[in-house]
Amino acid sequence: MEHTNLFLYGDKASLDGAYPLGKVTDVIPGVAYGRADEAGSFDYKVIYNKKKVTYNITVHPKNVMGEVIAEDYVVHTHETLEGQPARALVKPAAIKGYKPVEPSVKLEVAGDAETDFLYTLAAATSYTVTVNHMFNGTPIAEPTVITVEGVYEGEVAEVTVTPVTLPGYTAETVTLEVSGDTTYSLEYGPDYEWVDLGLPSGTLWASMNVGATKPEEYGYYFAWGETEPDKSTVYNWGNYKYGTEDDLTKYNDADGLMVLDAEDDAVRAYWGNGWCLPSKEQLQELGLHTTSAWTTDYNGTGVAGMILTSKAAGNTNSIFLPAAGGIFTTGHAQEGQTAAMWTLSLGDSKKSHAWDLNAKSNEWDVSDGGDTDRGRRYYGFPVRGVKSVGR
DSSP: OOSTTOOOTTOTTTOTTOEEOSOOOBOOTTSOOBEEOTTSOEEOOEEOSOOEEOOEEEEEEEETTSOBOSOOEEEEOOOEETTSOEEEEEOOOOOTTEEESSSOEEEEESSOEEEEEEEEEOOEEEEEEEEEEEETTEEOSOOEEEEEEEEETTOOEEEEEOOOOOTTEEOOOEEEEESSOEEEEEEOEEOOOEEEOOOTTOEEEEEEETTOSSTTSOOOOBOTTOOOOSOOSSOOGGGOTTEETTEESSSSTTTOOOBOOGGGOHHHHHHOTTOBOOOHHHHHHHHHTEEEEEESSGGGSOOOEEEEEEOSTTOOOEEEEEOOOEEETTEEEOTTTOEEEEEEEEOSSOTTBEEEEEEETTEEEEEOOTTSSTTBTTOBBOOEEEEEOOO
8 A cells, every 4th residue: 555645643634534443553654544464564544534513313202102292302412523423312301291201311323313202191299499588598587488389290380489578688589490399598688778868860878888887887998999898008009909090900091981880889799689889970969959967976976977868848868978088098087077988980080080979067079079189099988879769
């Protein structure tokens, strides 16, 4: 056999999709793998230019008497070289009132094929879904039981799990798919108290800052766009997450983002459940549609700050903003003098600034700082959540 027209196995230009047959006993440079016969000559058996394919297996769902009980469906084999066998795992389809005789069937085929999958009648039954109501891994209410009627053994059913009303807690409604008795843990989060000030937008304001347990507490301090609180005794460009004033890595001219992404919203990160940072417009609305009064001793706590009371007819609700000040390059400052908080809005004047609130005894100022040092993104300010429900 001439060697000059054969190629070493693995040469991509000549053996794409090819493979040798037989045990490899020797390799001659410039030729394919081969097998020596008794005379010492080489018998080369190489298949060239085979395509990679998958085969279709058409499955006929039938009862044990051979009667078709549902539409055919197709299962694909694993990939193989054309003409070579391939394996497939055939699983049953969900057919109401029936259960499969076997959980699955393994097949090996060398081309498109057909097969039957047998089912027997399933017995009518019911499922029970036991719901445990949990907060941080601890039960906070007695389990509830949901009964699913009118199903057949093994049938997949959708079940809606609705949270129970628990003061101070909240959870999302969940839809489950079950095929038998199931136990499910519904996780709850804290539901922070909101106050309806009768604002035109319908915005509901939280009664306290993130990290606080009562209105007069300052809560946590965050740099704008960060979700890690109280990271240092000083806040500056050197420890800011998104770069420096002259080299911002996010919320810059290149990306064009003007409001915080959800993952960068500290209120969302801590409270979830529909809470978020206010926009600059929501803060402006808060100042316009409430009456402000500065106090140096809120409810006898000795904490200074601003009380905002609704102007809406028949609405006497109010919230308190403690004068928590902020954390700057020199440390904590303006405590007892300024009630500050971030918005989710990037500055219009400079990308290195963001809109914030500075409320003082005689001032309500929502600003991005303009050309001043006000509103630098690295500053550490409290944050307060809002829920937007509309009116």
